[in-house]
Amino acid sequence: MNIKSLIRNEVIELQGYRPEVQRSGIKLDANESPYPFPVKLNDKSLEINRYPDPEAKALKEALSKLLKVEPENILQGNGSDELIYYLISVTGGPVLYPVPTFSMYGIIARVLGEKTLVISLDRDFDIPMESFLRSINKDRPRIIFLSSPNNPTGNCFSEERILRIVKESNCLVVVDEAYQPYAENGEGFIPYTKRYKNLLVMRTFSKIGLAGIRLGFLVGESRVLDQINKARLPYNVNSLTQSIALEALKNRSFFKDTIKRVLSERKRLTEALSRIEGITVFPSRANFILFRVRNGGAVYRRLLKKGIIIKNLTSLIPDCLRVTVGRPEENNAFLRALKEVL
Numbered sequence: 244m245n246i247k248s249l250i251r252n253e254v255i256e257l258q259g260y261r262p263e264v265q266r267s268g269i270k271l272d273a274n275e276s277p278y279p280f281p282v283k284l285n286d287k288s289l290e291i292n293r294y295p296d297p298e299a300k301a302l303k304e305a306l307s308k309l310l311k312v313e314p315e316n317i318l319q320g321n322g323s324d325e326l327i328y329y330l331i332s333v334t335g336g337p338v339l340y341p342v343p344t345f346s347m348y349g350i351i352a353r354v355l356g357e358k359t360l361v362i363s364l365d366r367d368f369d370i371p372m373e374s375f376l377r378s379i380n381k382d383r384p385r386i387i388f389l390s391s392p393n394n395p396t397g398n399c400f401s402e403e404r405i406l407r408i409v410k411e412s413n414c415l416v417v418v419d420e421a422y423q424p425y426a427e428n429g430e431g432f433i434p435y436t437k438r439y440k441n442l443l444v445m446r447t448f449s450k451i452g453l454a455g456i457r458l459g460f461l462v463g464e465s466r467v468l469d470q471i472n473k474a475r476l477p478y479n480v481n482s483l484t485q486s487i488a489l490e491a492l493k494n495r496s497f498f499k500d501t502i503k504r505v506l507s508e509r510k511r512l513t514e515a516l517s518r519i520e521g522i523t524v525f526p527s528r529a530n531f532i533l534f535r536v537r538n539g540g541a542v543y544r545r546l547l548k549k550g551i552i553i554k555n556l557t558s559l560i561p562d563c564l565r566v567t568v569g570r571p572e573e574n575n576a577f578l579r580a581l582k583e584v585l
Contacts, residue, residue, distance in 0.1 A: 268550030397527030422529035
């Protein structure tokens with residue numbers, strides 16, 4: 244049997260997203276929080292013989308109070324990846340996004356057979372407005388993805404530019420705020436969803452200490468979410484995830500504390516990297532730092548041999564590597580190893 248004859252060409256030609264296999268060593272490559280939320284459900288009996296609440300009503304009620312929106316303005320997903328899949332499935336293409344950015348926008352679009360429109364960021368890693376607006380008017384995208392703070396560059400896009408894109412687009416604009424808790428800019432774009440019906444904001448629990456439960460959500464106009472909800476798989480967010488998320492929302496002080504600790508370490512790590520000769524550090528509003536070093540690929544491989552696992556981005560941005568902000572002792576080990584390697 245010729246297996247390739249059974250598979251669409253778009254999928255055969257696609258290079259899928261492959262997370263790093265867990266290696267022994269200090270893991271600073273996946274932008275996870277180094278501080279796990281202490282899960283305690285001993286006092287709560289879960290009827291796991293029953294399906295979970297398909298609408299996650301209690302979870303959406305809790306989120307609505309926190310975010311100051313109505314429950315019907317929230318749609319839950321099994322991580323942001325699933326929500327991206329639903330969004331593109333419902334809207335179709337073309338799908339417009341700047342690069343470099345989160346790779347799943349393009350991967351999911353191509354898996355679904357949709358055209359992608361890719362525009363390079365400017366020298367400041369911001370949205371090049373002239374090129375973007377030209378593509379909006381000429382190519383007529385059905386959906387636009389803007390990750391702010393952006394992965395892997397770490398910066399926030401200009402608020403003025405994002406809002407101009409929202410106003411001048413006749414399509415859905417999704418602002419992916421996965422790293423917003425580390426941006427120190429208040430509520431992000433969620434308040435704007437009440438003013439602009441084509442704006443959706445995507446958030447996740449993954450970057451603040453709950454990556455293992457796989458929970459993301461969209462905030463936006465209820466009539467838009469109703470259409471996306473038609474594509475959502477039934478019972479997509481399981482009972483354990485819903486229960487742990489509810490417990491987490493009752494313990495917001497834990498997350499405020501751990502985010503504060505990460506921000507403190509981000510500042511220290513940025514300053515330490517800046518003092519190393521031959522390294523260019525890019526300002527970050529996320530829980531990771533992008534930096535450029537000569538022979539980045541070789542530096543990455545030598546760090547691996549020393550048990551330090553970071554992200555190799557040299558294929559996207561020449562000689563650039565990305566390090567997640569870890570615990571103080573992990574960051575110290577990274578800095579020592581980097582100096583030895585250089």
